[in-house]
Amino acid sequence: MPNLREKAMQRLKGGMRKDLEDLLDIGPQTDYLFDMMSSLSVDEALQILEAAADYHSDDPNFPSETLRIIAIMLKGEEAYGTDHESYILDVLLEATLIKFHSPYPEVRAICDPTDDPSMPVETIRAYFLGVVWVAIGSFINELFNFRQPSLKLRSTTLQILLYPCGKLLEKILPDKGITLFGVRHSLNPGPWNFKEQMLATLMVNVGSGSTNFMSYVLTMKLKFFFNQSWVAFGFIFLLNFSTQFMGFGLAGVLRRWVVYPSKAVWPPSLLPTLMLNRTLLLPETGRNIHGWTISKYKFFFICLGASLLYFLIPGYTFTALSTFNWMTWIAPQNKVLAIVTGSSLGLGFNPWTTWDWAVMNYSNPLAIPFFSACNRYIGMLFAGLLIIALYWKNYKWTGYLPINSNGTFNNKGSAFNASQIVNNKLELDLEKINPTHLPLFPWVI
Structure with a gap:
């Protein structure tokens, strides 16, 4: 098709395919995509779309609207409802993005x-x-955890x-x-x-967090808990690393x-992670997006x-x-109302639970896919x-007992005293266990 790029750009600028507006960024990356599009035949493009429709049919991250458009494309030009030239352009554009870029708009926006x-x-x-930042981050996170x-x-x-x-370092190192x-x-x-920023970011992402195992170490070692003096550096190091490597090992085994x-x-x-690094390192594009021309740094500091x-x-x-x-x-004074709707000690059945973004962002709602959030909240509703x-x-x-508490209780509703069921060595004493000395747990911990 002659003047393929010009015709495709005209169609995109006309707003006919808003889901493919990624290609409006003029630059080397766009040139590459249009070169790849020129190398595709219509039959090859349809094969790519057919394979993508089959592969992403059960993919919750793949845009359902794009999947619907691909399904119509595969039915033919008549079902698509446009002229021959527009149909060919859309087929080639869609196949190019899937094969030579990414099928996900979110990934295309930052990669x-x-x-x-x-x-x-x-x-x-x-x-x-x-x-350096792994050491600093892990020290601070562990200290204040x-x-x-x-x-x-x-x-x-x-x-x-x-x-x-x-x-x-770029300025001072020789x-x-x-x-x-x-x-x-x-x-x-x-x-x-x-790339350097991304490598260092991967290191701090993996190594700067605290592990759940350290809470067990403190419980075992501190005097006002179990005071187990044999818990030394070697035990802590080996068991901590073994639990972490178990996770990485399982990821490797299941990588397929x-x-x-x-x-x-x-x-x-x-x-x-990718978006933040891209914002920090890559230059401004100067694009006008829906009338907005504000720079990323200005937008960041205004929001901050x-x-x-x-x-x-x-x-x-x-x-x-x-x-x-x-x-x-x-x-x-209504106890039932507090139990059902209270956020601190109740179940939190409240249509508007907070005005604090720190509380709203606890489950990262802007990044978690909608289907996952719905699944979580529906499960919480039924469980509640x-x-x-x-x-x-x-x-x-x-x-x-309180319906929502992180404590343990005895049979009289008071705080459970763990010393009643251990011996002088702080080991579990089975002879001291009886129905009146078993810890009771609330429904929500």
Whole structure:
């Protein structure tokens, strides 16, 4: 088809295919995609679409509207309902994005379809910054993990801190290095780039968090818990690493099903990380998107300032907005209302539970797919109704306990004393266990 690119651009600019507006970005990546589109025949494109429709038929991340359009395309030009030229253009455009880029619009928005192999990745400074911030992040996260309120250096914060550190090393380090196996490794190979930032980000994402095992270590070692003096560094190191390597090992064993397939992507674990690094490292495009021409940095600082100012309201000025128990205000003395609708000690059946973004963002709602959020909340709804029924039936005498608590209780509703069922060595004493000395747990912990 002559003038393929011009005709395709005219169709996109006319708003005929809003789901394919990725191609409106003029640049080397767009040139590459149009070159690939020119190399495809219509029959090849239809085969690509047929394979994609079959592969992504049960993919919850694949846009349902795109899947519907592909299904109509495969039925033929008459079913598609456009002229011959528009049908061919749309088939080629869709197949090009699926084969030579990504079938997911979210991925296309933050990733390029081509790679620059000349860009250095495993540089000395990238490993240096990765190790340094892993040490700092893991130390702070572990130190404050058991304190209330806890303080955490999340991966997004570390990403932002990595960028100025990388730019600083770019300015101060000399271009000196060593050559190993014919490859020169320099302290300063050039500008701090996207790949170096991504490598350091992967390191801090994997290594800076605290592990669940450390809470067991504290319980075993501290004097006011089990005071087990044999819990030493060797035991902690080996058991901690073995549990972590077990997770990585399972991921490796199951990589054929949970890593390699493109539809196995989990948006919250990938897309925000890539998007932030892209925002920090790549230059502005200057595009006019729905009338918006604001730069990413200006938009970021406006949102940052607005969120900080707003946080003062539920965080300090009017803290009741954080856990917004407005339904219990209707009848403050009503125990049933507090149990069902209360956010702190109740089940939280409340249509508007908070005005605090820190509380709203607890489950990362902007990144988690809608189907997953719905599945979670539907499960919580059914579980809550079941808990209410069993609680009011006083099943296993749980009606005498708080419905929502992280504590354990004895048969009189008081805090359970674990020393009643252990011996002098803080070991479980089976002879001391009887029905009156068993811990009781609330329905919601």
